[in-house]
Amino acid sequence: MIDIKISSKPLDITACIGKVTTPKCGGINVFIGAVREVTAGKRVVRLEYEAYESMAMKEMEKIAIEAQRRWPAERILIHHRTGVLQLEESAVVIAVAAPHRDAAFQACRFAIDQLKQNVPIWKKEVFEDGEVWVAAHP
Amino acid sequence: MRTTILAFGAAKDIFGGHKVEIDLPERARVTDLKALLGARYPLLAQLAVYRIAINDEYAADEDEITEGDEVAVIPPVSGG
Numbered sequence: 001m002i003d004i005k006i007s008s009k010p011l012d013i014t015a016c017i018g019k020v021t022t023p024k025c026g027g028i029n030v031f032i033g034a035v036r037e038v039t040a041g042k043r044v045v046r047l048e049y050e051a052y053e054s055m056a057m058k059e060m061e062k063i064a065i066e067a068q069r070r071w072p073a074e075r076i077l078i079h080h081r082t083g084v085l086q087l088e089e090s091a092v093v094i095a096v097a098a099p100h101r102d103a104a105f106q107a108c109r110f111a112i113d114q115l116k117q118n119v120p121i122w123k124k125e126v127f128e129d130g131e132v133w134v135a136a137h138p
Numbered sequence: 139m140r141t142t143i144l145a146f147g148a149a150k151d152i153f154g155g156h157k158v159e160i161d162l163p164e165r166a167r168v169t170d171l172k173a174l175l176g177a178r179y180p181l182l183a184q185l186a187v188y189r190i191a192i193n194d195e196y197a198a199d200e201d202e203i204t205e206g207d208e209v210a211v212i213p214p215v216s217g218g
Contacts, residue, residue: 052146117215121215121216122216133148135216
């Protein structure tokens, strides 16, 4: 089972875990990416996420399919938030359920690493004195 | 051929909007599009790198753009 979503509404972590829970799986690994207050010594006021939604959905699905090809990960959920996020809010939730923990850990790690490299979603950091699209400039 | 180019993130700021129209020659390749965009928007050179997507898939420089394709400029991604 693969569950992919991009949403401008807050991500419900408990519901995400519920979706991957199954009696077949004894290991559930959850990664949550949250809004951090300080980056490179500067204080972040909020983050703004923008997605190329149609393509981002497809890229996230490809990641989940590849993870299931590599590991016995029965259920993979990848949900990403868009819009304005305040400190501590969840930007991304990846939940992976597998029969045993090794596959759950590895598939989850793979999914977040791939997401950060290839999924067309952009994060703007807004500071007290300006703003910057993360990673855009060398 | 008149083609709409979608822009996101830092590219949207450089283009001054979420989409721009550009005239491409028939059988234009991604590399031709990049040259045209670079000439019209010199600030694109300030991006660390950018990729082009055609119909929701990352495209290679030699890929051809066909009339009606959805083309997008993908600056370095930073999700998560």
